[in-house]
Amino acid sequence: MLTTTTPDVLIIGAGPAGLTAAAEAIRHGLTVRIIDQNESRTLFSKALVVHSRSLEIFQDMGFADDVVNNGKKFRSLNIHTGNKELSRIVFQELNWKDAVFPYWLSIPQSETERCMEDHLSDLGGIVERNTELVDLEQFPDYVRVSLKHQDNSIERVDVPWVVGCDGARSKTRNLLGLELEGKADDEVFILGDVIFDWDLPEDEGHNILSTDGIVLIVPLPEKGRFRLIFHMPELSVTEEPEITLELLQNLINQRTAFNAQISDLTWSSTFTSKHFVVSEHRQRRVFMAGDAAHIHSPVGGQGLNSGIQDAYNLMWKLALLHHGQALPELLDSYTVERHKTAQDLITRVGTATKIVTLKNAIGLQLRNQLASILLNTDKMQNRMGRDIAMLDIEYENSPVVVQDLLSQSKVDQILNKFKYVLDQKKHDFHQGPSAGMRVPNIMLPANDSTQTSNLHDLYQGTHYTLMLFSGVTNAPDMDTLLEISATVQSQYQASIQPYIITVDPQSDLDGNQHIIVDADKSIHELYAAWQSCLYLIRPDKYIAYRSQTINQKQLTAYLDRILVRKVAN
Numbered sequence: 001m002l003t004t005t006t007p008d009v010l011i012i013g014a015g016p017a018g019l020t021a022a023a024e025a026i027r028h029g030l031t032v033r034i035i036d037q038n039e040s041r042t043l044f045s046k047a048l049v050v051h052s053r054s055l056e057i058f059q060d061m062g063f064a065d066d067v068v069n070n071g072k073k074f075r076s077l078n079i080h081t082g083n084k085e086l087s088r089i090v091f092q093e094l095n096w097k098d099a100v101f102p103y104w105l106s107i108p109q110s111e112t113e114r115c116m117e118d119h120l121s122d123l124g125g126i127v128e129r130n131t132e133l134v135d136l137e138q139f140p141d142y143v144r145v146s147l148k149h150q151d152n153s154i155e156r157v158d159v160p161w162v163v164g165c166d167g168a169r170s171k172t173r174n175l176l177g178l179e180l181e182g183k184a185d186d187e188v189f190i191l192g193d194v195i196f197d198w199d200l201p202e203d204e205g206h207n208i209l210s211t212d213g214i215v216l217i218v219p220l221p222e223k224g225r226f227r228l229i230f231h232m233p234e235l236s237v238t239e240e241p242e243i244t245l246e247l248l249q250n251l252i253n254q255r256t257a258f259n260a261q262i263s264d265l266t267w268s269s270t271f272t273s274k275h276f277v278v279s280e281h282r283q284r285r286v287f288m289a290g291d292a293a294h295i296h297s298p299v300g301g302q303g304l305n306s307g308i309q310d311a312y313n314l315m316w317k318l319a320l321l322h323h324g325q326a327l328p329e330l331l332d333s334y335t336v337e338r339h340k341t342a343q344d345l346i347t348r349v350g351t352a353t354k355i356v357t358l359k360n361a362i363g364l365q366l367r368n369q370l371a372s373i374l375l376n377t378d379k380m381q382n383r384m385g386r387d388i389a390m391l392d393i394e395y396e397n398s399p400v401v402v403q404d405l406l407s408q409s410k411v412d413q414i415l416n417k418f419k420y421v422l423d424q425k426k427h428d429f430h431q432g433p434s435a436g437m438r439v440p441n442i443m444l445p446a447n448d449s450t451q452t453s454n455l456h457d458l459y460q461g462t463h464y465t466l467m468l469f470s471g472v473t474n475a476p477d478m479d480t481l482l483e484i485s486a487t488v489q490s491q492y493q494a495s496i497q498p499y500i501i502t503v504d505p506q507s508d509l510d511g512n513q514h515i516i517v518d519a520d521k522s523i524h525e526l527y528a529a530w531q532s533c534l535y536l537i538r539p540d541k542y543i544a545y546r547s548q549t550i551n552q553k554q555l556t557a558y559l560d561r562i563l564v565r566k567v568a569n
């Protein structure tokens with residue numbers, strides 16, 4: 001048995017969740033090992049849709065361009081019954097609001113993982129393949145892990161932290177004795193990646209609500225190639241159908257009005273619908289992420305995307321704690337935030353799967369009639385954008401998410417003072433983005449008038465960002481804001497980057513890079529910052545804390561709950 005020196009964190013499994021966790025660990029200054037039992041990454045197309053929030057995360061990590069350049073943007077999703085079109089959802093026309101990537105991106109999982117692994121390698125990380133987790137034991141200060149290598153030798157590693165990203169059949173989960181809570185519907189789907197010989201657009205998807213079973217046709221980046229997915233109501237989970245080109249062609253002929261020839265079947269698979277969440281996302285020094293923590297049907301394409309968000313949510317917290325910059329409550333929030341998100345997700349995906357797999361004739365008729373009404377409303381169509389893209393996930397119930405709001409009478413008093421000049425609703429702080437929400441984005445005019453950048457770029461990095469808004473109506477003097485900014489910076493140093501946002505163009509005359517002049521008040525408006533107020537943004541671009549007044553004492557009280565001061569006072 002070999003005993004090795006250890007990294008700060010060991011990642012089990014190099015799928016999308018593990019690759020995100022490993023790269024994020026390095027970006028946040030941790031040493032890392034990532035192992036996988038397989039000899040190479042997946043060669044299969046599996047998860048096809050990378051959603052808008054994942055692309056934002058990839059942008060923050062630094063490799064979004066590689067993914068976007070190798071994917072195909074969906075133009076639309078057309079919903080039919082037989083030969084009748086019920087609805088056409090054109091993705092460019094949806095209300096994406098502040099999304100930087102306002103589309104669904106089709107890209108095979110093998111290619112997404114290639115981009116992720118290249119990114120990891122650029123950061124100096126290597127996936128150790130043919131290496132399997134076989135045992136794990138927890139001690140107060142470390143986890144003792146046994147790894148089996150290709151030559152059957154066993155390596156023992158004592159490591160401070162472990163992240164189990166080892167997929168739906170997770171060995172980490174089993175070794176910890178964690179339960180999966182939920183149920184299996186056991187509806188059977190078959191799929192195949194084929195070339196379509198038709199004259200329909202290359203970048204459009206189709207959903208056929210056939211009474212024989214729903215059909216999905218999803219474009220892949222390769223010219224002429226599409227993913228076919230068929231619900232097979234008659235099949236039971238124990239049957240393993242042989243998926244041939246002939247079977248897929250017959251199903252196309254039987255369930256759709258497309259007069260299309262298919263060829264070149266490169267990958268096929270069967271999957272069943274299951275909806276489970278792990279009982280705990282963390283047990284002491286071991287965390288669960290990705291499919292190891294939640295299993296759901298691929299309807300809506302959420303699996304790969306939510307695993308990426310798990311890892312992105314976890315690693316900055318782990319790094320801050322490990323480096324002695326944060327308190328345990330911050331790391332505890334991983335479980336609360338991602339467990340609740342996973343539960344909500346399986347509920348929603350479970351309902352959607354139930355609707356698409358309805359079998360009884362009256363239910364089917366009703367579903368198709370309702371679909372033709374609902375899917376043509378703006379509300380439902382827009383849900384196909386931001387909602388499915390995971391841009392509106394909130395952590396409002398997180399223990400580390402706080403807002404200090406004035407009482408309504410105080411607000412009324414202030415607003416009344418300015419009632420002749422203010423549109424009250426627009427400038428009510430309560431209407432601004434709440435603590436626990438993804439921070440809103442906005443395009444900003446850059447110095448060069450031909451370029452623009454967006455507000456998210458300002459928060460880029462591994463630190464918190466403090467936004468001290470001068471407000472429009474009652475700006476406190478600049479010296480007070482500069483003093484708060486300097487105090488926070490000296491107390492928390494690299495953990496927090498403060499900025500003062502002011503509407504006064506005279507304020508940055510001496511070129512202070514921490515002062516942002518918001519001359520057109522667009523940032524103030526976005527944050528409902530009509531009065532002076534402050535927002536604290538987390539490294540994962542969520543609002544950690546906001547306060548309706550700039551109050552150093554309240555801010556310090558919040559920060560002292562989650563972060564460790566470098567300088568006492």
Ligand SMILES: Cc1cc2nc3c(=O)[nH]c(=O)nc-3n(C[C@H](O)[C@H](O)[C@H](O)COP(=O)(O)OP(=O)(O)OC[C@H]3O[C@@H](n4cnc5c(N)ncnc54)[C@H](O)[C@@H]3O)c2cc1C
Nearest residue numbers: 013015016017037047048133167290291301302303304305
């Ligand atoms: C047909 C199909 C279509 C899908 N479509 C979509 C979609 O469109 N959008 C979407 O978001 N999701 C989709 N999914 C789901 C998606 O593929 C998964 O959610 C995703 O792969 C999960 O990523 P992960 O990193 O958590 O786990 P995995 O990708 O399963 O990776 C786990 C890794 O851990 C390794 N491992 C396991 N055990 C051990 C061990 N003991 N020691 C070391 N290594 C170990 C495995 O070799 C593997 O590489 C689809 C899935 C399927 C099957």
